[in-house]
Ligand SMILES: Nc1ncnc2c1ncn2[C@@H]1O[C@H](COP(=O)(O)OP(=O)(O)O)[C@@H](O)[C@H]1O
């Protein structure tokens with residue numbers, strides 16, 4: 450399924466991130482493409498917050514930031530369906546990997562940093578900024594792709610593809 454959402458402010462984009470956090474599941478890989486300042490990091494931080502994971506700073510210098518998605522108490526109505534479903538059959542923690550390809554120069558470097566293992570970690574949710582720099586790595590993973598277009602100072606268009614049944 451394909452979904453297009455236009456946002457007119459930073460807060461709109463944060464709301465979109467919150468909405469996405471409610472439909473993502475362990476095993477999902479999300480690729481983000483869009484120019485500098487498009488709102489990739491803003492969106493990831495909002496997803497992270499929506500999942501109840503600690504808010505992140507930009508991983509531009511660290512390449513991979515991993516957060517644990519905390520398991521809520523049973524009966525907590527404020528948690529998303531995904532978290533609830535996970536809690537019900539949890540045998541391990543779910544992680545959230547926020548990856549940024551911006552500073553990765555070569556495929557060798559990508560492999561040295563263990564990126565293939567991170568993005569194929571089916572127990573986790575993985576979100577990748579600047580995914581287009583090494584798009585081939587996602588070939589067999591059927592990622593949810595989000596393309597962000599900058600339409601004006603505060604306007605952005607998010608084109609979300611491959612949401613499957615969601
Ligand atoms: N509708 C919007 N959605 C997201 N960010 C916006 C929006 N309007 C303005 N901005 C600004 O654009 C910048 C986006 O930065 P960031 O999320 O770091 O982008 P990226 O990670 O794509 O380089 C921020 O300074 C933010 O305040």
Ligand SMILES: [Mg+2]
Nearest residue numbers: 489490507578
């Ligand atoms: Mg960024």
